[in-house]
Amino acid sequence: MEESKILEIYRTLLDFFGYQNWWPVYSDNPFVEISFGAILTQNTSWKNVEKALKNLIDEDLVDLEKVSCIHEEKLQEIIKPAGFYKRKSRTLIEFSRRFKDIEKDKITRDLLLSVKGIGKETADSILLYALNRPYFVVDAYTRRVFSRIGFFDKNLSYDEIQELFEKNLPEDTDIYKEYHALIVELGKSFCRKKPLCKDCPLFANCKFRIYNV
Ligand code: SF4
Known part of the structure; x- marks a missing residue:
């Protein structure tokens, strides 16, 4: 996959939702x-x-x-x-x-x-x-969103999905942190089990939307 596609989605989500600034911390540890x-x-x-x-x-x-x-x-x-x-x-x-x-x-x-x-x-x-180490976090939202938009099969393994993101993004922990947080926000706001595609920021390029809505 072209690097630009994964980065393009990152920028689209960032423009739409803004910085999520994960992870919130309230203690001094x-x-x-x-x-x-x-x-x-x-x-x-x-x-x-x-x-x-x-x-x-x-x-x-x-x-x-x-x-x-x-x-x-x-x-x-x-x-x-x-x-x-x-x-x-x-x-x-x-x-x-x-x-x-x-x-x-x-x-x-x-x-x-x-x-x-x-x-x-x-x-x-x-x-x-x-620990600020460059490991891309894969969760259920990552699997759901990116399989729906057509980037990979939903049964791809954790390691394969992680490798796909890590290969196609700059090795930058700030981007990894924001991207994961933005995917979670998209999954909670729009790409739910029953998705709310009409107002989703990824609507234009989503295969699931094209074939199912
Ligand atoms: S258009 Fe629908 S299925 Fe596609 S990513 Fe958005 S909410 Fe999910």
């Missing part, structure tokens, strides 16, 4: 807060994550040392608003134990993926937004 947020956001809305993060900030628990030795049931109560709180509390504790004594530049994708409960999307979100 961005690495930990973003990493915890990336784990908490699995299978839930950001609104619910914000409630859980607020509880963590209020309890002064945006801290790997403290979470590494917290009582699991106490953490479950604190992060309950984010849902799946038993599984997520185990992941937060394991993440904290694993990384509390490791220099940030020693944290690799493989190390992140070795933590139970951290998959590729979560690992790449941590690498990109918490």
Whole structure:
């Protein structure tokens, strides 16, 4: 695919929605807060994550040392608003134990993926937004939007989709961060399961729109 096509869509989305400025941070520990947020956001809305993060900030628990030795049931109560709180509390504790004594530049994708409960999307979100490393994040919205507009088959693997974006974009973490945020915004606002194509900024070039609306 021509580089210009992927960049063209990025610019169209940026013109339409403006900068999203992800990732919002409210504590003085961005690495930990973003990493915890990336784990908490699995299978839930950001609104619910914000409630859980607020509880963590209020309890002064945006801290790997403290979470590494917290009582699991106490953490479950604190992060309950984010849902799946038993599984997520185990992941937060394991993440904290694993990384509390490791220099940030020693944290690799493989190390992140070795933590139970951290998959590729979560690992790449941590690498990109918490560690500023050039890993393009692929989520369900990326798959839905770009398969609908005709860039690839919806069954393409995570790694293949990621490679497609990384090959066709400049290796620029600012672009990767904004682009992922813009795709999420498009997916929430227009390219829903039942899409609202009429006012979508990608309407003109979308195959799904042409054949289904
Ligand atoms: S035109 Fe419709 S199907 Fe295509 S990207 Fe926009 S909302 Fe999704």
